[in-house]
Amino acid sequence: MSAVASPVLGGLGPAPADAYLSVRDLQVHFPTDDGLVRSVDGLSFDLARGKTLGIVGESGSGKSVTSLSIMGLHAKGTATIGGSIRLDGEELVGASSEHVRALRGKKMAMIFQDPLSAMHPFYTVGHQIIEAYRIHNKVSTKAAREHAIDMLARVGIPQAAQRVDDYPHQFSGGMRQRAMIAMALSCDPDLLIADEPTTALDVTVQAQILDLIRDLQRDFNAAVIIITHDLGVVAELADDILVMYAGRGVEYASATEVFEAPQHPYAWGLLASMPRMDRVRAERLRPIPGQPPSLIQVPPGCPFHPRCPYAATVGSACRTVRPPFALDTSGHYLACHLPPADRAQVWETEIKAML
Amino acid sequence: MSTSTTPDTGSDLLVVRDLTKHFPIRKGLLQRQVGAVQAVDDVTFSVRRGETLSLVGESGCGKTTTGRMITRLIEPTGGQVLLDGRDITHLSAGKLRPLRRDVQMIFQDPYGSLNPRHTVGTIVGTPYRLQKIATPNGVKRAVQDTLELVGLSPEHYNRYPHEFSGGQRQRIGIARALALKPKLIVADEPVSALDVSIQAQVINLLEDLQSELGLTYVMIAHDLSVVRHVSDRVAVMYLGKVVELTDRDALYERPMHPYTIALLSAVPIPDTKRRTDRDQIRLTGDVPSPVNPPPGCRFSTRCWKAQEVCRTDVPPLVDLTPGHQVACHFPENVDAVTTTVV
Numbered sequence: 185m186s187a188v189a190s191p192v193l194g195g196l197g198p199a200p201a202d203a204y205l206s207v208r209d210l211q212v213h214f215p216t217d218d219g220l221v222r223s224v225d226g227l228s229f230d231l232a233r234g235k236t237l238g239i240v241g242e243s244g245s246g247k248s249v250t251s252l253s254i255m256g257l258h259a260k261g262t263a264t265i266g267g268s269i270r271l272d273g274e275e276l277v278g279a280s281s282e283h284v285r286a287l288r289g290k291k292m293a294m295i296f297q298d299p300l301s302a303m304h305p306f307y308t309v310g311h312q313i314i315e316a317y318r319i320h321n322k323v324s325t326k327a328a329r330e331h332a333i334d335m336l337a338r339v340g341i342p343q344a345a346q347r348v349d350d351y352p353h354q355f356s357g358g359m360r361q362r363a364m365i366a367m368a369l370s371c372d373p374d375l376l377i378a379d380e381p382t383t384a385l386d387v388t389v390q391a392q393i394l395d396l397i398r399d400l401q402r403d404f405n406a407a408v409i410i411i412t413h414d415l416g417v418v419a420e421l422a423d424d425i426l427v428m429y430a431g432r433g434v435e436y437a438s439a440t441e442v443f444e445a446p447q448h449p450y451a452w453g454l455l456a457s458m459p460r461m462d463r464v465r466a467e468r469l470r471p472i473p474g475q476p477p478s479l480i481q482v483p484p485g486c487p488f489h490p491r492c493p494y495a496a497t498v499g500s501a502c503r504t505v506r507p508p509f510a511l512d513t514s515g516h517y518l519a520c521h522l523p524p525a526d527r528a529q530v531w532e533t534e535i536k537a538m539l
Numbered sequence: 540m541s542t543s544t545t546p547d548t549g550s551d552l553l554v555v556r557d558l559t560k561h562f563p564i565r566k567g568l569l570q571r572q573v574g575a576v577q578a579v580d581d582v583t584f585s586v587r588r589g590e591t592l593s594l595v596g597e598s599g600c601g602k603t604t605t606g607r608m609i610t611r612l613i614e615p616t617g618g619q620v621l622l623d624g625r626d627i628t629h630l631s632a633g634k635l636r637p638l639r640r641d642v643q644m645i646f647q648d649p650y651g652s653l654n655p656r657h658t659v660g661t662i663v664g665t666p667y668r669l670q671k672i673a674t675p676n677g678v679k680r681a682v683q684d685t686l687e688l689v690g691l692s693p694e695h696y697n698r699y700p701h702e703f704s705g706g707q708r709q710r711i712g713i714a715r716a717l718a719l720k721p722k723l724i725v726a727d728e729p730v731s732a733l734d735v736s737i738q739a740q741v742i743n744l745l746e747d748l749q750s751e752l753g754l755t756y757v758m759i760a761h762d763l764s765v766v767r768h769v770s771d772r773v774a775v776m777y778l779g780k781v782v783e784l785t786d787r788d789a790l791y792e793r794p795m796h797p798y799t800i801a802l803l804s805a806v807p808i809p810d811t812k813r814r815t816d817r818d819q820i821r822l823t824g825d826v827p828s829p830v831n832p833p834p835g836c837r838f839s840t841r842c843w844k845a846q847e848v849c850r851t852d853v854p855p856l857v858d859l860t861p862g863h864q865v866a867c868h869f870p871e872n873v874d875a876v877t878t879t880v881v
Contacts, residue, residue: 242734356825386597386761388822391805395821413735416807420814440811457739459768461791462808469768471739475704
């Protein structure tokens with residue numbers, strides 16, 4: 185049903201040679217009593233080492249579910265996963281959970297949004313870092329402890345040698361987030377997924393954490409996925425941006441392109457709806473009308489059509505045919521029925537001045 | 540209706556003077572007080588009729604406590620809250636009840652602030668029943684009118700909160716606050732739990748209601764872009780103190796307190812071109828504990844301009860230019876004459 189584009193590749197061509205992570209036509213569906221929840225439906229992207237991909241979207245757009253399925257963290261039997269996730273040339277969809285577990289920590293690691301619930305309250309911070317490190321490295325507890333102290337110092341925890349024996353509740357919010365980053369980085373992962381890493385933090389702490397992620401990425405040459413709803417955060421960090429809506433990719437291009445010349449009406453709506461400090465204050469905000477759709481009953485055709493001001497100009501295709509996620513003349517990957525010429529005109533005449 | 544006791548409150552709906560809240564820390568068998576969390580300390584400001592004053596600051600700066608003292612959900616330790624010239628700081632619950640019509644609150648969490656066992660009709664209708672308001676066409680009709688006012692449908696009357704999305708729930712909370720036609724609404728992070736596109740809808744709604752009904756808002760927020768959009772004046776708080784209080788434009792164009800400057804420069808800007816050419820100020824360390832705040836200026840432990848005097852003397856909140864109050868010994872962006880004093 186979704187096979188408008190190439191069903192295997194999900195719109196993108198074969199993975200480029202330098203891709204460390206390559207996701208093609210990923211489907212993550214949850215069967216529930218109310219119906220099938222299509223959390224992720226045909227998502228594709230590539231990520232090379234040393235690069236940062238920002239995944240942007242509203243709650244329920246499938247950002248977090250995507251990251252959890254890459255990490256293999258969905259409980260057994262709850263989700264049906266289709267498509268392909270290749271990490272360093274290795275297929276993760278369908279791999280045994282034992283095998284994926286061995287990859288976690290060393291090849292891929294994750295920073296969660298809420299450090300208080302992601303850390304075990306019963307064990308010291310040091311204990312939790314040491315445990316992860318010793319699973320992947322045959323070293324003595326003492327050496328692992330040294331390493332944990334090193335890592336905590338790296339992420340800017342003051343007096344790391346003492347604080348290593350503290351429990352998570354003894355850390356402030358920003359310090360807990362740092363400790364979790366230290367934990368995620370303790371085994372030098374090649375892929376780091378940061379799921380809303382700063383959403384729970386204050387702006388000044390957020391700035392510190394973003395600096396930290398940037399520095400650590402440079403030092404370790406890791407591939408980083410940063411998942412957020414804050415367009416400011418991705419503008420600071422990301423090389424490429426993937427905009428998601430209702431479990432699908434709607435626009436995928438370099439960060440500069442997405443901010444300078446966005447093509448999808450949803451991206452226009454997102455950028456126009458937020459108040460911006462770097463622009464003259466607008467009298468009124470321009471929200472996207474309506475609400476994000478239910479993932480059980482995703483609207484037919486383009487899932488954004490009920491909220492899209494340009495759907496009427498296209499005709500019935502928006503309501504009936506799912507737009508393929510394909511390379512557009514603008515150089516962006518796009519899922520939109522709006523003809524390129526019309527889109528360029530709308531962008532030039534209406535949207536550009538607005539952003 | 541109000542008996543004016545103070546002459547200087549003509550255009551001010553709300554005046555807060557030296558408002559202080561210390562939460563006692565008790566220990567031992569006898570629950571002796573061993574210290575206090577100095578959540579809010581000597582906060583003074585006023586809110587004019589029809590304007591929006593925002594309280595901004597990072598978590599733990601006392602902005603929510605201040606908001607809750609204004610609505611008297613928390614009993615102040617010291618200072619005064621004057622509403623319409625009337626001192627409501629220590630009014631008894633009984634005497635406070637009629638005033639509850641005038642001051643209402645919108646809460647941050649649209650999931651936690653609505654009773655899941657009550658229908659929308661009950662939630663929005665309760666204020667009418669409690670205050671025994673005469674509704675010519677019945678409470679149900681009054682509730683449905685209010686629901687329409689906030690952009691919900693009258694048919695939502697019999698639904699339960701779980702049937703609504705986050706943005707719609709926030710609208711229910713707004714409807715509840717509006718039911719009694721209050722003068723002042725204290726909105727504690729009204730949009731921070733919402734998605735960007737929905738956030739804009741709710742901000743526009745709050746602005747429309749303000750101009751339609753002549754409401755006065757005290758907005759508590761941490762998102763500086765949102766604050767810039769909604770406020771007329773802004774008070775920046777740090778560790779229980781107001782450090783800067785001025786008009787929106789003055790604050791964003793000419794911030795004077797180093798903390799304000801650091802706060803503004805930390806906001807990520809959604810513009811990839813700005814990534815390299817921004818001179819950002821990075822604060823190091825964490826906010827000190829409000830149990831034992833630093834003597835002198837509370838920001839002195841993290842301030843790059845701090846000198847000896849900052850560690851010993853508390854800087855008073857004074858007008859540096861008309862209407863621009865700053866509590867700092869070495870403010871920035873002031874004329875050279877005032878800053879050369881060492």
